[in-house]
Amino acid sequence: MTERVPVLKIGDVLLVSIQVDLEDQIVLDLQEDLAGRIVESGARGVVIDITAVEIVDSFVGRMLATTAAISRMLDAETVVVGMRPAVAITLVELGLSLGGVRTALSLEKGLAMLARPGDHRPAQR
Amino acid sequence: MKAPLPDLDADEETMPIDSNDDVVRARQLVRTLAQRCKLSLVDQTKLVTAASELARNTLVYGGGGVLRIGLVRRAGRTGVSAIFDDDGPGIPDIDQALTDGWTSGGGLGLGLSGARRLVDEFTLDTEVGGGTRVAVTKWAR
Numbered sequence: 001m002t003e004r005v006p007v008l009k010i011g012d013v014l015l016v017s018i019q020v021d022l023e024d025q026i027v028l029d030l031q032e033d034l035a036g037r038i039v040e041s042g043a044r045g046v047v048i049d050i051t052a053v054e055i056v057d058s059f060v061g062r063m064l065a066t067t068a069a070i071s072r073m074l075d076a077e078t079v080v081v082g083m084r085p086a087v088a089i090t091l092v093e094l095g096l097s098l099g100g101v102r103t104a105l106s107l108e109k110g111l112a113m114l115a116r117p118g119d120h121r122p123a124q125r
Numbered sequence: 126m127k128a129p130l131p132d133l134d135a136d137e138e139t140m141p142i143d144s145n146d147d148v149v150r151a152r153q154l155v156r157t158l159a160q161r162c163k164l165s166l167v168d169q170t171k172l173v174t175a176a177s178e179l180a181r182n183t184l185v186y187g188g189g190g191v192l193r194i195g196l197v198r199r200a201g202r203t204g205v206s207a208i209f210d211d212d213g214p215g216i217p218d219i220d221q222a223l224t225d226g227w228t229s230g231g232g233l234g235l236g237l238s239g240a241r242r243l244v245d246e247f248t249l250d251t252e253v254g255g256g257t258r259v260a261v262t263k264w265a266r
Contacts, residue, residue: 021152023145024181055152055170057177058235086170094174094239095225 005030007037013114014038014076015107017049027063034067038074045114046071049107051082061096068101078102081110128248131206131262137195142183142209151180151192155207158194162205162265172205172263175240179209179259182236187211187257197262204245204264212256219249 005026008015014037016030034046048064050056056064068078079102091098104110138158142151155176159169176192183190190211197206216222225238237259241247246262 021149023149025145054156055174055177057174057181058239059177059181084170086167089167090170090174090243093171093242094178095235095242096239 013045014043015047019052038076046078047110048080049082056087079110128250131197133195139193143189148180152177158205171243175243178236178240183209183211187213204262206262208260210258215253216251
């Protein structure tokens with residue numbers, strides 16, 4: 001049994017706050033857990049808080065991008081919040097600019113982004 | 126294996142990379158050395174990220190291996206060098222392996238090419254059937 005990252009529900013948003021040094025299997029488990037929880041809870045948004053994350057390599061970067069894509073398919077929007085400046089610089093230099101992933105500087109801003117109807121799901125409803 | 130290796134300090138450390146947990150431990154070890162070397166926060170992050178890519182490559186493509194890491198000194202400068210060694214199948218086409226987006230596995234193909242961009246010095250030594258060695262160095266500014 002590896003440890004799992006908890007997925008919390010606040011209203012119609014799922015909140016994931018990553019507080020551990022991510023081992024690859026934890027990342028894969030999280031992705032599955034999230035997809036299941038979105039469907040089960042009918043959540044409309046997912047916030048992934050990476051404030052405590054010291055590095056994002058291509059594996060974790062890809063997880064953020066695919067999680068955003070999977071959530072979108074399940075009718076939920078994802079916002080990644082709290083990216084450290086050094087992480088952003090490194091990710092871009094690594095070659096991953098996470099084009100399909102919405103970001104906000106803080107949890108508060110991320111939640112506000114999801115709360116604005118129409119803003120995050122253009123032309124869909 | 127021909128490329129000259131970084132000349133690691135006497136206090137070098139060695140650890141095996143045989144599991145996902147070891148990849149995490151390798152990152153932590155590199156972070157410790159990067160701090161000891163007084164790399165800036167951005168440079169620490171770059172080096173640790175590069176090490177994470179290379180450690181995963183060692184595990185996934187090399188079937189496991191060894192990390193040697195230590196401080197290096199040259200011309201009055203101090204840096205951190207990390208050497209990843211495996212006895213895996215080797216890389217048949219180095220140029221291709223260093224191309225963004227090319228992968229022989231399920232990855233994004235950014236591991237080697239991305240890691241090379243994140244460090245100051247990068248050497249790749251590989252032989253089909255004879256394993257792969259990647260050495261990287263980041264200098265304190």
